[in-house]
Amino acid sequence: MLIDQALLQKYNQPTPRYTSYPTVPFWQEGIDSGRWSSAVQQQFSTCNNGEGISLYLHLPFCESLCTYCGCNKKITTNHKVEEVYLEAILKEWRLYREMMPAPPVIRELHLGGGTPTFFSPDNLDRLVSAILKDSIIHDDYAFSIEGHPNNTTRQHLDALYQLGFRRISYGVQDLNAEVQRIINRIQPFENVQQATEDARAAGFTAVNFDLIYGLPRQHGDRLAHTIMQSLSLQPDRIAFYSYAHTPRVIDAQRLIDENDLPSAAEKLSLYLLGKELISAQGYANIGMDHFALPNDELYKAWQKQALHRNFMGYTTQKSGMLLGLGVSAISDTSTAFAQNEKTLGGYYKAIHSGKLAVHKGYFLSKEDELFRRHILDIACQGRTQFNTSDGRELEQWSLPLLKDLQDDGLVNLSADYVEVTTIGRNFIRNICKAFDLHLLRRDAASPQQTFSKAI
Structure with missing residues (x-):
């Protein structure tokens, strides 16, 4: 599909990813x-x-620093840190378990990082x-x-399968040797191939790749x-x-020479090229940034308008x-x-004193809940329904932007709903932004330029 370059330029503005x-910048x-x-x-x-409930376990350790990475991580080659961290995270789980009057029903469990496979299989x-002891696993x-x-x-994969x-x-990111050198993530294609084959041989039914466009060189x-x-x-x-x-937020990115980064026009070209190549191989573009084969659960959930989005990204498990x-x-x-304490010292101090490590957060108002629904519906289903409780805020803040989006062919707008067009699916973040009252x-x-650009 051809996309007007003028549209790409117009909407390539700082915009949240809406997880x-x-x-987060509006939390206290x-x-x-x-x-x-x-x-x-x-x-x-x-x-x-x-x-049931979803669980996310953040395992922050990495053996080397990838200079592009914005995740919360701790660089070390000392694997003795595993034991201390495990004890802390299990203490935190016990603090939450004390609040639960019944065994938790675990619907979704995700290990992220950092590098979760920094930890040994054992x-x-x-x-x-x-975590699963005395819990119930949802059907x-x-x-x-x-x-x-x-x-x-393979030992990791066998243990996890059981x-x-x-x-x-798998974080593939880029397979060019020079790009890998600059971002300090050296992983030959053979390693990706072996890890993929091992996962499938171990019984994993789904292997995902993360790729990044706009990297230096x-x-x-x-x-x-x-x-x-x-x-x-x-x-x-x-x-x-x-x-x-x-780089003003992520220190490691200061190691990247900005002269090596593609220009805005070059980055837009990379985006279009990537979408074209991936789509040509039978992958469907789903929501923001995601592609899936027709036999994948994410694709099926998207077709049924049953997608959900949270801090783990798109998921079929709506909890x-x-x-x-x-x-x-x-x-x-x-x-x-x-959100928990962002430093290991602060996290350990809270947990070892018998307290939850939460330090930042937000309690939603009724208005927040209403407009959160619109953003999730656009991000996951490509459509949202208006209702009378949306009130003056919808008319004052959202409708003028939605009318502009309609003039550009990105949405179809009626008195009762707004629906993303085929072209508009390339601009989901921008359409969600029309409902971001904060x-x-x-x-x-x-x-202020708090967020990364949309494309």
Whole structure:
């Protein structure tokens, strides 16, 4: 599909990825832990007997620093840190378990990082087994992990398979040697191939790849080579992310020479090239940045308008409660968000004193809940229905932007709903932004560049 370059230029503006609403920059430092505990208990009672709950475990350690990475991580080659961290994360789980009047029903479990496969197979087994002990696994469960192709062994995969894991996401990013050198992530294609084959041989039914466009020294031929080599392994899903260069926030990115980055026009070309190559191989473009084969559960959920989006990205498991364990992990009770301490020292201090490590968060107002629904519906289903409770705010803030989006052919707007067009699916973040009252009000008063550009 041809996309007007003028449209791409117009909408390539700083825009959130909308893994939450309100987005993290609008949360408050400091959080009432008592009020947060009450929100957890209330939502647990609502969710546990039906859809179950989701768990995210943040495992922050990496053996080397990837200079593009914006994740919360700790660089070390000392694997003795595993034991201390495991004890802390299990203590945190016990603190939450004390709030639960019944065994938790685990619907979704995801291990992210950092590099989760930094941990030994035995320690991953110990961690997950302790979490699942005295818990109930939902009939429609989904367990997944992020793996590094360089250090994910067959022993890791066999141990995880026995625990119920069936999906793994590998951070491929780019397969060109010069690009890998600059971003300090050296992983030959052979390592990706071996890790993929090992996962399938171990019984994993889904292998996902993460690819990034806009990296330093990346150009069309190099990106095309990365994509075609990756597609030769037939991953079930591909996340095709834009590199967000924010050195004012991410110290490691200061090691990247900005002269090596593609220009805005070049980055737009990389985006279009990648979408074209991936789509030509039979992958459907789903939501923001994601592609899936027709036999993948994500594609099926998208067709049925049953997608859900949370801090783990797009998921087929719709749970109204996500608990995040570990340093910097984020929890979501549908009516409140909480983020753990972002430093290991702060996290350990809180947990070892017998307290939850939450330090930042947000309690949603009724207005927030209404507009969060619109953003999730656009991001997951490509359509949202208006209702009378949206009130004056919809008319004042959202409708003028939606009318502009309609004039550009990105949405179809009626009195009752707005629906994303085929072309508009390339601009989902921008359409979601029309419902972001916090951002719209702030920018009307004092524009700031808090977020990465949309493309």
